[in-house]
Amino acid sequence: MKIKFGTSGWRAIMGDQFTFSNVKIVTQAIAEYLKKNGGRKVIVARDTRFMTENYAQLVAEVLAANGIKVLMPENPTPTPVVSYAIRHYKLDGGINITASHNPPEYCGIKFNPSDGSPAPTEVTSEIEKLIEKIDERKIPLMNLREASSKDLFEIIDPKPDYFKALSELIDIERIKSAGLRVIADLLYGSSIGYLDDLCQTICSDLDVVHNYRNPYFGGGRPEPDETRLSEFSSRIKNLNWDVLISTDGDADRFGILDNNGEFVKPNEIIALLAYHLYKNKGKIGPVARTIATSHAVDAVAHTFKQKVLETPVGFKFLATVLMSENAVIAGEESGGLSIANHVPEKDGILACLLVLEMIAYEKKSLSEIRKQFEKEYGKFNNTRIDIDFQSDEEKKQFLDKFKNIEDYLVNLKIVDEDSVDGMRYFFDKDGSWLLVRPSGTEPIVRIYLESRDLQTLQTMLSAVRKISRYAE
Template identity: 40%
Template sequence: MRRIKFGTDGWRGIIADDFTFENVRVVSQAVADYINDRNMAHRGIVVGYDNRFLSDRFADTVADVMIQNGIKVYLSGGPLPTPVTAFAVKVHDAAGAVMLTASHNPPEYNGFKFIPDYAGPALPHITRAIEENVMRLQDVGGVRVLNQEAAVELAFKPGHTGAPAPAAHATKPHIAERIIIDPRPEYFEHLEQLVDMEAIGRANMEVMVDAMHGSGMGYLDVLLKKARARVKECRCSRDPLFGGSMPEPTGKSLAGVCRWIQEEEGRLGLALDGDADRFGIIDAGGVYITPNQFLPLLYHHLITVKGLVGPVTRTVATSHMLDRIARKHGQAVYETPVGFKYIGQNLMEKDCVLGGEESGGLSIKGHIPEKDGILAGLLAAEMVAVHGKSLADLAEEVARQYGGKLYSERLDVRTTPKQKQQVLEKLQELRPAELAGVPVAERVDLDGLKLVLAGGEWVLVRPSGTEPLFRIYVETGQPERIEQIRRDLMEMVGLQ
């Protein structure tokens, strides 16, 4: 049997190849064992799913395994975005959640994500514990299949490490049950407390919402209409094939939104990926706003308009414009490896007011420590409404206040497996005194290799965890230097 491995954000695989009902049962049992070993079964578990092929059936399979292990299940009554599934953990004070989604991956994929009781991505030590359970179960072929009476007996057996100890006053154990939930009302109420809905209404904006056929339909569009914005809906219907493409909100995939804004003179286009945890933004004039451009604007807005003054946390691949803003306001910057789990940890532990990544994930203080594209879209609408200008114009204003524009680019470079290993060895030893004619001021090996140059330019090389591929990120205040910095770095490590 092929080994099941958890990646940056859970386990993903091709449906009917490795993402099968048998394997979903194995991973569900591994999660059930994790919950029972920590005496949390009595709190129950939320199970959510997206619009992908068979996601609802996989969710039923997860629920069955949990119930057979004495764990109450709060099962979504329909497709849910990942951030809403995470929020439901807080609503029900659950031991965690399982979300069936492959996010922005191609249609043939599905995935299994465990969200612990703090309602954010699982940290590495949690993932490792579940993976160890998976390996043990794969070795012995042991997925527990019990009837209700046996599940109750297991859960309340004295001394059993996989069950809560019954309370002293308990007279009869409760049988694990399946409860159908709809967390939308509580989630909507919560977002309305974080976003200035009245400002959005006063602006009389016309906005296009593109759900990309994902589980985010019926969220951002509904909330904007409630705020009295005029909303045009795009791809807000279920299609497990996502129109034949990947449900990833990039400039290229949002061409239809760009055309609508150009032709109809709309103010804003807001898009969500397949499970609505990532955002895409199209500005007035049909201009795509990258996450690296949007995050600094949001941080500036949070500080100067919403009064949320505090540290910021970002990944190694995310714009240092955030650092400039933080410095000017006397705040700390916490840099993390790539993966929102690290951002979420800093939101919880470092009192950060914003956490973000260049791949399109963010959350803010007062929200759950999970990336949320719905919240991001509402905040973008609030910013346009409050400032009375396009995001591009706001970016010009912010750049003037914080030291000038920064330009960011990413390039993916494919290699052979042999070449990948050679490059990795060179990266470990690489300590250049200068790059592209400028002294190297800092060497960061938090995730890949990042060289920060005197004056603030930087370049990052990160290997893919699953493919013979490297991602090269460059940021500079002089766009004509992007190619030179990238080329010189590639020559040093043998990627030419």
């Protein structure tokens, strides 16, 4: 089976395609890419999944045998910390053994080149070509004791430097003075020892949950979405907590519940934080979002007379404009964001701290901040439907039907369409749009819908359901 990199690295099911044999091959391909481009020093890290320490050791042994020095954190490490370490220690790249928010049976490899961003398509395409030429029997290995004696292996702790960098971006003292009561759900992931340690110093009252390693992630995928976080809704409301903050398996995504226990979609959080950064912190510059992200952040940018930069889905595209355009905030609806002068990678820990900072600045509850935003900008109704497919033919039939979507619409006309990333349709009412695109990391087709009017959104949803019995 061909090894392919998606929008965020290579992911596969352990024991099926994600094997020690394939990990060796992928690592050797990355080593050859690094050597070709003068790379001599990288960070190798891992998340909390099953056997990631074994995979990370194998990766280090292959790299060391290729003459590439490996810096390795002792504990599971968030993806944004890997990105930070690459930039701070001036490394040639980083490899993180993680499948992020995927189910427990998955593992994966994320590769970030020397700028700390997710590897762009041209880099992963080159690595894929190298993979095809590699003979596993010829891949060299060097045990880590020998590598250490040859200065090709070193244990590091990037946490203090990363914490210092965050303290220069976030108003820690203002959060401290706000006296916030916070629940932090670490979802058994890589933010253990990071988000909880930070919150211990800045929150008036802190309840940390799921803060130990569990490779099964409590029986679900480590994704801080509404389904996963809703178990805390009544606790927040009944016991007067201010907010719940959460991160996914490798801490690049975030999830938020407000003081009423309501899940706040990342689409909304991105817009709220853009408003906070412009209004409260005086930031100037464009916002960047993916094609699948709500246009609520556009409305905020226009208020402050700033540009909106749109990219295809995948933070690797946002990273490019984040660096080249110095975007105030770059975000995607799946729960990833970063800001100017930080890492060109999604940072769920940063996102959680920004939410606390916003509450502290506004001196209002998060639910009040949300109401104030809606009063000023109106409602942005949006949703996403994820559809699993068993075969490529089934998926193709479904996508073909969307070419005739107008036949299924009632009192709604298409005024524009594009195929920049999937198929996107703009309609003649209420700023409405619909995007259908296959996932870059899973056997799923995602459908994104948004309208300023709830009834129009329902009309669009009805059309999707008519097109396929799979869209529930």
